[in-house]
Each structure stands twice: as C-alpha cells, then as structure tokens.
Amino acid sequence: SAVISQKPSRDICQRGTSLTIQCQVDSQVTMMFWYRQQPGQSLTLIATANQGSEATYESGFVIDKFPISRPNLTFSTLTVSNMSPEDSSIYLCSGLYNDGYTFGSGTRLTVV
Amino acid sequence: SQQGEEDPQALSIQEGENATMNCSYKTSINNLQWYRQNSGRGLVHLILIRSNEREKHSGRLRVTLDTSKKSSSLLITASRAADTASYFCATDAGSGGSNYKLTFGKGTLLTVNP
Numbered sequence: 219s220a221v222i223s224q225k226p227s228r229d230i231c232q233r234g235t236s237l238t239i240q241c242q243v244d245s246q247v248t249m250m251f252w253y254r255q256q257p258g259q260s261l262t263l264i265a266t267a268n269q270g271s272e273a274t275y276e277s278g279f280v281i282d283k284f285p286i287s288r289p290n291l292t293f294s295t296l297t298v299s300n301m302s303p304e305d306s307s308i309y310l311c312s313g314l315y316n317d318g319y320t321f322g323s324g325t326r327l328t329v330v
Numbered sequence: 331s332q333q334g335e336e337d338p339q340a341l342s343i344q345e346g347e348n349a350t351m352n353c354s355y356k357t358s359i360n361n362l363q364w365y366r367q368n369s370g371r372g373l374v375h376l377i378l379i380r381s382n383e384r385e386k387h388s389g390r391l392r393v394t395l396d397t398s399k400k401s402s403s404l405l406i407t408a409s410r411a412a413d414t415a416s417y418f419c420a421t422d423a424g425s426g427g428s429n430y431k432l433t434f435g436k437g438t439l440l441t442v443n444p
Contacts, residue, residue: 224372249430249431251431251432253434255370259436260418260434260435260436260437261373261418261420261432261434262434263431263432263433266431308370310372310373312373312432314430318363318375318378319363319375319432320375321365321372321373321374321375322372323371323372324370324371324372326370
C-alpha cells in the first residue's frame with residue numbers, strides 16, 4: 219500500500235502567521251485530499267487537491283484561508299493562513315490509490 | 331453535512347470482552363470502511379465492506395452492513411488494552427470524481443481496561 223509522509227508532525231504558531239504542511243506519497247495516487255479534525259471531533263474534508271490545477275473546496279472552506287498545491291501526483295501542500303486559535307486542529311492528508319485510501323500521520327497545530 | 335453517525339460515542343470495557351460499535355449513514359454508498367485512530371494520530375485502515383456485501387471478517391474484526399437500514403457495525407472480539415483508540419466509519423459514493431471523497435462518522439472512543 220502507498221505510504222504518505224506528512225510534516226511537520228506538530229507545531230505551535232502565533233496568531234496571524236501561516237503554516238504550510240507537506241505530504242509526500244511514495245507512489246502515485248489518483249486523488250489527494252486534505253482533512254481537518256478539530257479537538258475531540260471527527261474528520262471534515264477541506265478540499266480535494268487536483269494535480270496542476272486549483273483544489274476543489276468543500277462548503278465552508280476557501281482558497282484564501284487554505285491554499286493548496288499539488289504540482290505532481292505524489293506531493294501536495296496545505297497552507298493554513300492568517301491563523302487564529304480556532305484553527306487549532308489536526309490536519310491530515312489522504313491519498314486514493316488502486317487498493318484504497320492511505321493517510322498521513324497528521325499535523326497537530328496549536329495556535330496561540 | 332456529516333454522513334455517518336456512530337454510537338456509542340464512548341465505550342469502556344474490560345480486556346477480553348467484545349466491543350460493538352455502530353455506524354449509520356444517510357445516502358447511497360459504494361463502500362463503507364472502518365478506521366482506527368490512536369491519540370489523535372493518523373488513521374489506520376481496518377476493513378472495507380462493499381455495498382453488495384453483508385458481512386466481512388478480518389482477524390478479530392467482524393463488520394456487517396445493512397444497506398436497507400443504512401447502517402454498519404464493527405465487532406472487535408476478545409479485546410485487548412492495545413485496542414484502546416477511536417474508531418471511525420467512513421463512506422464513499424464511488425463511481426468517479428468527487429464521489430471518491432470519504433465522509434466520516436463522529437467516531438467511537440473505545441477504552442479497554444486491563
């Protein structure tokens with residue numbers, strides 16, 4: 219199965235700053251996704267990362283706040299912009315490949 | 331909106347007992363999957379059941395799917411302390427495009443006491 223390396227694993231950031239999270243897959247995946255998991259909650263899809271074009275965002279999420287890039291089939295980044303304490307969450311990337319889905323280990327973000 | 335709803339939200343059992351978690355969903359699905367998450371880390375895929383299947387086994391795991399009731403259950407037999415984690419169901423509608431995105435339930439926090 220495909221393996222995703224996600225980094226950083228955790229970070230503490232000042233409000234008003236931005237953080238970029240990276241995911242690298244060890245093999246090609248057909249689709250990549252970004253999820254947010256707020257404290258004690260389930261996963262909510264932020265967007266589908268499209269190779270070489272703009273990501274497809276879910277309701278409630280906008281590109282200015284969560285810009286996403288996917289320059290090739292194995293790499294994607296999510297930026298959390300102009301952070302506030304409400305952005306404190308775990309962010310996870312996921313990839314869909316032939317045999318199913320794989321997830322990164324998550325980035326635990328705390329905004330102070 | 332959230333597709334799946336798990337119950338119970340939290341379950342505490344003794345080692346050796348069986349644990350049953352349930353999941354309900356609202357729309358037609360292609361697959362239903364169960365995932366495990368330890369202490370807010372990444373998700374580990376446990377088992378997938380397709381919409382045309384009714385029951386599936388994998389080691390100590392047994393999953394059932396009732397598409398008429400739009401519900402699934404995950405049974406963990408002979409539980410161990412190491413099974414302590416959050417368990418989520420997730421569904422996808424399949425058949426291309428945005429239907430491949432997963433929709434997660436709220437999850438069940440399982441605590442297995444030694």
